[in-house]
Amino acid sequence: MREIKIGLLGLGVVGSGVYRLLSENGDFMAQKTGSRLTIKKILVRDLGKPRPVSVPDGTLTTRAEEILEDPEIEIVCELMGGIEPAKSYILSALSAGKHVVTANKAVLAEFGPEVFQAAEAADRGLFFEAAVGGGVPIIKTLRESLSANRIQTITAIVNGTCNYILTRMQESGLSFKEALVEAQKLGFAEADPTLDISGMDSAHKLALLATLSYGSFVPAEKVYVEGIEGLEPLDLAFAKEFGFLTKLLAIAREKEGEVEVRVHPTLVPEGHMLSSVRLAYNAFLLKGDFVGEIMLYGLGAGAEPTASAVVADLLDAARLIISGAKPTSILYRETPLDIKPMPRIVSRYFFRFSAVDRPGVLSKISGILGKHGISIASVIQKGRQIGGSVPIVMLTHEAEESAVRKALSEIDKLDVVTAPTKLLRILED
Amino acid sequence: MREIKIGLLGLGVVGSGVYRLLSENGDFMAQKTGSRLTIKKILVRDLGKPRPVSVPDGTLTTRAEEILEDPEIEIVCELMGGIEPAKSYILSALSAGKHVVTANKAVLAEFGPEVFQAAEAADRGLFFEAAVGGGVPIIKTLRESLSANRIQTITAIVNGTCNYILTRMQESGLSFKEALVEAQKLGFAEADPTLDISGMDSAHKLALLATLSYGSFVPAEKVYVEGIEGLEPLDLAFAKEFGFLTKLLAIAREKEGEVEVRVHPTLVPEGHMLSSVRLAYNAFLLKGDFVGEIMLYGLGAGAEPTASAVVADLLDAARLIISGAKPTSILYRETPLDIKPMPRIVSRYFFRFSAVDRPGVLSKISGILGKHGISIASVIQKGRQIGGSVPIVMLTHEAEESAVRKALSEIDKLDVVTAPTKLLRILED
Numbered sequence: 001m002r003e004i005k006i007g008l009l010g011l012g013v014v015g016s017g018v019y020r021l022l023s024e025n026g027d028f029m030a031q032k033t034g035s036r037l038t039i040k041k042i043l044v045r046d047l048g049k050p051r052p053v054s055v056p057d058g059t060l061t062t063r064a065e066e067i068l069e070d071p072e073i074e075i076v077c078e079l080m081g082g083i084e085p086a087k088s089y090i091l092s093a094l095s096a097g098k099h100v101v102t103a104n105k106a107v108l109a110e111f112g113p114e115v116f117q118a119a120e121a122a123d124r125g126l127f128f129e130a131a132v133g134g135g136v137p138i139i140k141t142l143r144e145s146l147s148a149n150r151i152q153t154i155t156a157i158v159n160g161t162c163n164y165i166l167t168r169m170q171e172s173g174l175s176f177k178e179a180l181v182e183a184q185k186l187g188f189a190e191a192d193p194t195l196d197i198s199g200m201d202s203a204h205k206l207a208l209l210a211t212l213s214y215g216s217f218v219p220a221e222k223v224y225v226e227g228i229e230g231l232e233p234l235d236l237a238f239a240k241e242f243g244f245l246t247k248l249l250a251i252a253r254e255k256e257g258e259v260e261v262r263v264h265p266t267l268v269p270e271g272h273m274l275s276s277v278r279l280a281y282n283a284f285l286l287k288g289d290f291v292g293e294i295m296l297y298g299l300g301a302g303a304e305p306t307a308s309a310v311v312a313d314l315l316d317a318a319r320l321i322i323s324g325a326k327p328t329s330i331l332y333r334e335t336p337l338d339i340k341p342m343p344r345i346v347s348r349y350f351f352r353f354s355a356v357d358r359p360g361v362l363s364k365i366s367g368i369l370g371k372h373g374i375s376i377a378s379v380i381q382k383g384r385q386i387g388g389s390v391p392i393v394m395l396t397h398e399a400e401e402s403a404v405r406k407a408l409s410e411i412d413k414l415d416v417v418t419a420p421t422k423l424l425r426i427l428e429d
Numbered sequence: 430m431r432e433i434k435i436g437l438l439g440l441g442v443v444g445s446g447v448y449r450l451l452s453e454n455g456d457f458m459a460q461k462t463g464s465r466l467t468i469k470k471i472l473v474r475d476l477g478k479p480r481p482v483s484v485p486d487g488t489l490t491t492r493a494e495e496i497l498e499d500p501e502i503e504i505v506c507e508l509m510g511g512i513e514p515a516k517s518y519i520l521s522a523l524s525a526g527k528h529v530v531t532a533n534k535a536v537l538a539e540f541g542p543e544v545f546q547a548a549e550a551a552d553r554g555l556f557f558e559a560a561v562g563g564g565v566p567i568i569k570t571l572r573e574s575l576s577a578n579r580i581q582t583i584t585a586i587v588n589g590t591c592n593y594i595l596t597r598m599q600e601s602g603l604s605f606k607e608a609l610v611e612a613q614k615l616g617f618a619e620a621d622p623t624l625d626i627s628g629m630d631s632a633h634k635l636a637l638l639a640t641l642s643y644g645s646f647v648p649a650e651k652v653y654v655e656g657i658e659g660l661e662p663l664d665l666a667f668a669k670e671f672g673f674l675t676k677l678l679a680i681a682r683e684k685e686g687e688v689e690v691r692v693h694p695t696l697v698p699e700g701h702m703l704s705s706v707r708l709a710y711n712a713f714l715l716k717g718d719f720v721g722e723i724m725l726y727g728l729g730a731g732a733e734p735t736a737s738a739v740v741a742d743l744l745d746a747a748r749l750i751i752s753g754a755k756p757t758s759i760l761y762r763e764t765p766l767d768i769k770p771m772p773r774i775v776s777r778y779f780f781r782f783s784a785v786d787r788p789g790v791l792s793k794i795s796g797i798l799g800k801h802g803i804s805i806a807s808v809i810q811k812g813r814q815i816g817g818s819v820p821i822v823m824l825t826h827e828a829e830e831s832a833v834r835k836a837l838s839e840i841d842k843l844d845v846v847t848a849p850t851k852l853l854r855i856l857e858d
Contacts, residue, residue, distance in 0.1 A: 017719075021577055021719050024718075025577055025578070025579065025718070025719075028579065029576065029577055031644075031761055031762075031763070032576060032644060032757075032758075032761045033576065033757060034758070129574070135717075135719070135720035135721060135723060136723055137566075137569075137570050137573075137574035137575075137723075140566075140569070140570075140573065140574055141566050141570075144566075144569065144741060144744070144745065145558070145566035145569055145738075145741050146566075146737065146741070147458065147461060147462065147741060147744055148450055148454055148458055148736075148737055148740035148741055148744065149454070149737055150454065150457065215460075215461060271705070273705055273726060275705075276700070276702055276704075276705045288564075288737060289453075289454070290446075290450050290454075290564070290733045290734065290736055290737040290740075291564035291727065291728075291733070291734050291737035291738075292564060292727065292728045292731070292733065292734050293727060293728070294564060294565055294566075294725070294726060294727030294728075295724075295725070295726040295727065296723070296724070296725055296726075297702060297723060297724040297725075297726070298720065298721065298722060298723030298724065299720075299721045299722070299723075302721070304719040304720070304721065305719065305720050305721050307577075307719055308575065308577055308578055308717060308719040308720035309574075309720075311577035311719075312573060312574050312575070312576060312577055315573070315576055315577065316573065319754065319757075322754065322755070323752040323753060323754025323755070324752060324753070324754075325748065325751065325752025325753075325754055326751070326752070328461075328462060328748075329461075329463070332460055332461045333460075334460070
């Protein structure tokens, strides 16, 4: 039995989950794999803080050097979160010849090239299954199972908080605010939910998935982002009338050498696999040139699912240590990746116009759309009065984003239009 | 660039797909992984047969020794199907020190211990991602991503032919026969569909998944099997009235040290993730003690998805060759596995009784059910005459299979009952 010693950085929710998993299933895993993972030291900020797990005396430390400089420790497992000092510790661990397992999507999405190159230079493994999708093995699937495929599209629900809120708004007609408060009460949303609801968390994760899929670093700031804060139950209800559910999707798509990366609320046809993904679940729909469509689904957060992913990475790192194998490269692409600018993307659209209830309004609006080459697929106008104006809802055929932007800016200047037009994009088939 | 030479056994649908994938994406894979996979020889039965791929002169051979005895060939990729000579070739390749990639679920399900032990004795890798689920990475997910988990349940749609037929019966009211003929026309069912529609193919796949999950060989003949041949559109329609879709499920479940393994038509609640799996798609819903529920979904058959899985295995084998790592064991469990006998399983049930339309019938039937401790959750009796008798449909609360069998055998002997009762099981939450 080969024993492999691990240093844990952080003993918060996920760290405690990892500790508990190794305690409960360690024997079973050792029997299965022939190696035993032992946590030698755990870095914490406060030695006296009460913890959900009981740890042997002398395991906790407040000094990172006790882990980073201990030659017995072969794997450093970073679960502190945040950029610093997590990033410096990851780099130190790699340069000290340790393999690194991390769940830190922020460090990878913002400082990917630096961290990936440090791992490559040190010839050490860098594992981050838990950074995206909690327990769902999306990273390994992209790095290994689909490695013979060119990834054509990734269409994913990567933020459980947003999916929870949208599910509740959709199914029970709650307002965004009511759904958010409920999610916070149940622990599905943070006290400060900005990173989630703004779509930024999804953008970080999408950037990482695109980086893996295309072998070239995709910075999070290149991802076009719209959050869910502006969604109203009315929009979700109209979308439903047309047969769509509204989801915050992270989309990457390669076409003719260019890659689109965008996060925005999207209408998904009912009956589509992604439309069944409810509450705090995540799902990743991938399309490869040989595999066709596959989907992975599961809990994208929580101590236990995340611990499952972290420990799978620890086992992979252990295998690498035992075999002395060379870790695979992440940034393998030789030519730079072209990110398609948002104005050039093509989509079908959902518009909700707010207009005064007067003859000729529809003709004015559709005239402007026509002028910009945007053709209408269907319209609902019901004459319901909302604050003195009526909603007119349209679905379009495929149009270019730039044309749509121009048309809406003209339409929103019409004197019969009473509020900015609401725009949602429709998932491509 | 390290070149790794492969011998292919078989150049049928999947073999040609693998050949084409390596031709089309070989450069891209080499750039990504730093090693190049080259097919050196291909065993075929008939050198002159026209092929969908064009292969360099001298690559095809009818003599297996040219592959099995060639020291340059490091990986043997078996895609012939059938038991013999495939099994002998796999064993010869392993004992000649080659790694083996195979898509042959029949050999693994029937001769697992022999083949797994041969791989272990030879210290060579045995990879079989393509044996279950086509391009869906279910094998790697069980062997690696979930290896820190105890697998509590597997609930899967593993046969695309059956799912296609059931989807068509459900959605368009086709009879079993009409749906089968259509599936055959479209290439989703074989000319002789017995293996698929009897549930045996599903049983083979489930046995393999259970073997991986529990580390002990589960023979296919231990799997309880019912096929879909006896299903009538009427049953699917009644199930739908109660809010269920009917799917052929493969179920493995561990509880208190015993494992259930069974394949049968099962009622799945509408809105459940598995209920959205339509047509020829497969899906694997897994529950682990830490990861919770995760699902993998995709095309379970076809040249291209299967080639994606085979080539992922070739890349894994190549990594093993380059690193000299020890492959992981499959049969790691030390104590034998207890398979729970079918009479002791507990489920909720759907019954369709055929009875004469006469007062007191319902009371007789429910009296017998009550006597056996089976309690009724809901009933539909609509008085529709079908061949002189009316269908009475019931859903039960949880009951033991043995009690259900006894009760139905008594009920079917009643003079008011005109045909054997139809029994379907309901998916547990």
